[in-house]
Amino acid sequence: MRKLNTSDVFALARVVRASGIRDELRPLIKRAAESDAPVEDVGIEGLLTVMEALAEHKAERAIYDVLAGPFEMSADDVAAMPLDILAIQLKTLAEENQLKRFFGYVSSILGKN
Numbered sequence: 001m002r003k004l005n006t007s008d009v010f011a012l013a014r015v016v017r018a019s020g021i022r023d024e025l026r027p028l029i030k031r032a033a034e035s036d037a038p039v040e041d042v043g044i045e046g047l048l049t050v051m052e053a054l055a056e057h058k059a060e061r062a063i064y065d066v067l068a069g070p071f072e073m074s075a076d077d078v079a080a081m082p083l084d085i086l087a088i089q090l091k092t093l094a095e096e097n098q099l100k101r102f103f104g105y106v107s108s109i110l111g112k113n
Contacts, residue, residue, distance in 0.1 A: 001070060001071060001072060001089065001092055001093065001096065002069070002070055002072055003070070003096060003097055004070055004093070004097045005069075007069070008066065008069055008070060011065065011066045011069070012066050014062070015054070015059055015062040015063060015066055018059055018062065019053055019054050019059040019062070020053075021053035021054065024053050061075065061079075064076075064078040064079045067089075070093055071089055071093075
């Protein structure tokens, strides 16, 4: 697995914009940034919210494309990944990229709008 880079942030931003899930993500990102809980604990609710919103907006494929980069595999491989492996991969991604700190930064930006 590789670390997230700038292109991953922009790819995710395009998914958020295209799917219209910004308002759903705002409270989750704020909670992740402010909570003392590990990011993966907050992430379960967040992941379910994102999955629900993306399914509604038919953006499922876009999230596979986003995860394919850091997971270093094809989008099709991400789509076919067993859920227990996906959970492990997402936890590793969160830990290796200090997503809690990143959410704090994003939360401050979202709070300004």
